[in-house]
Amino acid sequence: MINPTKKFITPxxxxxxxxxxxxxxxxxxxxxxxxxxxxxxxxxxxxxxxxALHQLLAKRPCRTxxxxxxxxxxxxxxxxxxxxxxxxxxxxxAPNRNDTVMNPSVLVEVLxxxxxxxxxxxKFALYRKIVTLQEYIMIDQNKPSxxxxxxxxxxxxxxxxxxxxxxxxxxxxxxxIPLAVMYEKVExxxxxxxxxxxxxx
Numbered sequence: 001m002i003n004p005t006k007k008f009i010t011p012x013x014x015x016x017x018x019x020x021x022x023x024x025x026x027x028x029x030x031x032x033x034x035x036x037x038x039x040x041x042x043x044x045x046x047x048x049x050x051x052a053l054h055q056l057l058a059k060r061p062c063r064t065x066x067x068x069x070x071x072x073x074x075x076x077x078x079x080x081x082x083x084x085x086x087x088x089x090x091x092x093x094a095p096n097r098n099d100t101v102m103n104p105s106v107l108v109e110v111l112x113x114x115x116x117x118x119x120x121x122x123k124f125a126l127y128r129k130i131v132t133l134q135e136y137i138m139i140d141q142n143k144p145s146x147x148x149x150x151x152x153x154x155x156x157x158x159x160x161x162x163x164x165x166x167x168x169x170x171x172x173x174x175x176x177i178p179l180a181v182m183y184e185k186v187e188x189x190x191x192x193x194x195x196x197x198x199x200x201x
Contacts, residue, residue: 062088084108134172
């Protein structure tokens with residue numbers, strides 16, 4: 001049953017509101033969803049991955065974007081802001097926009113406790129509809145753990161990386177990123193607890 005008090009927001013209304021907003025929001029199927037702020041570890045990992053890809057792709061026809069670039073998953077799909085996005089070849093923008101990309105090759109999301117179910121579930125289902133998308137990476141910010149999905153024909157194949165000496169290989173763009181680089185300067189809760197103990201001794 002439709003809730004009569006709930007107003008349907010058009011994509012045009014969402015985009016107009018987003019241009020004036022002081023925070024980012026997602027949009028899907030007539031609804032706007034505020035995006036929560038990112039933790040220190042989330043920001044460090046996002047920056048590390050973006051910096052590594054930017055350097056590796058510097059002389060290639062690929063662009064790397066951090067979380068301020070918006071993505072539209074399909075003409076009537078989800079508007080969102082991936083943590084890191086790689087677009088290779090000619091960039092395809094949403095109609096009448098120059099700030100909303102539609103043809104990523106690689107997407108990266110850093111997981112948080114509040115969004116990891118969404119990133120693995122509904123969001124990934126919408127990402128899979130992007131015909132140009134070849135690889136999707138989800139990175140745990142609380143421990144060394146990376147879930148790497150790559151498209152193989154009609155299937156998506158999962159590779160799980162769970163040690164700091166592991167290397168993430170992205171065949172669609174010919175790049176490799178060691179987890180040690182991805183997690184550089186990231187402190188786990190156990191590291192912080194040990195540091196506090198040492199300071200108090």
